Amino acid sequence: MDIEKIDRIIDKHNSDASALIQILLDIQSENNWLPKEALDRVSQQLEVPATRVQHIATFYKAFSVVPKGRHKVHICMGTACHVRGATRVLDKVQEATGIKPGETDLELKFSLETVNCLGCCALGPVMEVNGKAHGKMTPRQTTDVLKTYE
Amino acid sequence: MSDIPLQIDGQEVSAKEGTTVLEAAQGMGISIPTLCHHEKLEPFGGCRLCIVEVESRGWTKLVVSCVYPVEENLVVRTRSDKVDRLRKTILELLLAHAPDAPQLVEYAQVYGADKDRYEKDPSFCVHCGLCVRYCAEVKKADALGFVDRGIRKEISFIPEIAAKECNACKECFPLCPTSYLQAAFVLTESLAFPSSSAKSVSKA
Numbered sequence: 446m447d448i449e450k451i452d453r454i455i456d457k458h459n460s461d462a463s464a465l466i467q468i469l470l471d472i473q474s475e476n477n478w479l480p481k482e483a484l485d486r487v488s489q490q491l492e493v494p495a496t497r498v499q500h501i502a503t504f505y506k507a508f509s510v511v512p513k514g515r516h517k518v519h520i521c522m523g524t525a526c527h528v529r530g531a532t533r534v535l536d537k538v539q540e541a542t543g544i545k546p547g548e549t550d551l552e553l554k555f556s557l558e559t560v561n562c563l564g565c566c567a568l569g570p571v572m573e574v575n576g577k578a579h580g581k582m583t584p585r586q587t588t589d590v591l592k593t594y595e
Numbered sequence: 596m597s598d599i600p601l602q603i604d605g606q607e608v609s610a611k612e613g614t615t616v617l618e619a620a621q622g623m624g625i626s627i628p629t630l631c632h633h634e635k636l637e638p639f640g641g642c643r644l645c646i647v648e649v650e651s652r653g654w655t656k657l658v659v660s661c662v663y664p665v666e667e668n669l670v671v672r673t674r675s676d677k678v679d680r681l682r683k684t685i686l687e688l689l690l691a692h693a694p695d696a697p698q699l700v701e702y703a704q705v706y707g708a709d710k711d712r713y714e715k716d717p718s719f720c721v722h723c724g725l726c727v728r729y730c731a732e733v734k735k736a737d738a739l740g741f742v743d744r745g746i747r748k749e750i751s752f753i754p755e756i757a758a759k760e761c762n763a764c765k766e767c768f769p770l771c772p773t774s775y776l777q778a779a780f781v782l783t784e785s786l787a788f789p790s791s792s793a794k795s796v797s798k799a
């Protein structure tokens with residue numbers, strides 16, 4: 446991520462130290478993760494100690510300090526999805542992407558996570574990609590859905 | 596600043612507004628066990644060892660004395676069955692992380708805490724925050740901070756700052772109740788900024 450982009454985000458918040466979390470969220474959503482250069486730049490420009498920036502960046506689950514894929518895949522493992530075959534859906538997705546929950550593939554295409562209820566149990570099993578819910582998934586259908594993401 | 600009358604372990608005392616129960620007790624020569632407290636640092640309330648029983652307006656409650664300000668006519672008990680029981684459990688939980696920390700071992704004797712009560716989880720750091728707070732508040736260097744949270748919380752040095760500041764200071768080392776801080780520093784140093792002597796050895 447280039448410095449200008451980071452600076453633009455910081456400027457948007459008037460280099461205000463109290464906007465630290467919002468700035469990190471903006472960088473996270475633009476870049477999918479928070480590289481060290483970004484954290485250093487934020488610390489410098491906002492005059493907030495690097496220790497504090499680092500603590501916040503590692504505290505909240507919304508942030509990642511390791512690279513994440515362009516597409517975030519969430520497989521629901523909640524009770525309703527589970528009884529409708531979420532485990533098999535997850536197996537298939539792992540096979541198709543080559544990664545396990547918590548991992549990102551080398552091309553930075555997909556990051557996989559499991560979640561414990563997406564709030565749409567009637568649609569189970571649910572696979573969410575970049576916030577869009579794909580319901581009533583059979584293992585087979587998941588691969589078709591994943592193919593539509595570049 | 597007016598003086599506030601209160602009672603600690605049956606003795607009447609008056610303390611300045613804004614002082615903590617811990618400070619008031621210490622001023623009378625009553626000792627309360629502490630781990631994360633340090634005179635030069637802002638109250639933190641992290642370890643909970645300094646817990647005491649207070650009675651105010653007919654209510655009894657347990658509070659952490661290092662962050663609890665004195666109140667008018669407060670009745671404080673620094674030792675009671677309940678307080679001792681709680682301190683024992685807190686010590687046992689801390690000992691699961693750092694079974695040989697001298698200060699913990701000493702307190703364990705007083706409160707009859709069994710270091711083997713809980714399954715060992717030797718993470719050594721007990722999250723007292725003394726190192727992190729001392730570096731930030733007294734030295735204003737911010738060379739180390741906490742990362743992550745809950746059971747994964749750890750201290751972490753910022754190598755760029757540590758390389759410049761730490762060798763000449765190391766004032767936080769003796770503050771750590773365990774040896775974890777030194778270990779973390781040596782590890783960071785050897786990975787991120789090996790000293791010149793170490794470099795010449797590895798070249799030879």
Ligand code: SF4
Nearest residue numbers: 720721723724726771
């Ligand atoms: S490393 Fe030591 S001083 Fe620092 S927080 Fe952990 S136990 Fe406390």
Ligand code: FES
Nearest residue numbers: 640642643645661
């Ligand atoms: S000394 Fe009060 S909580 Fe640690």
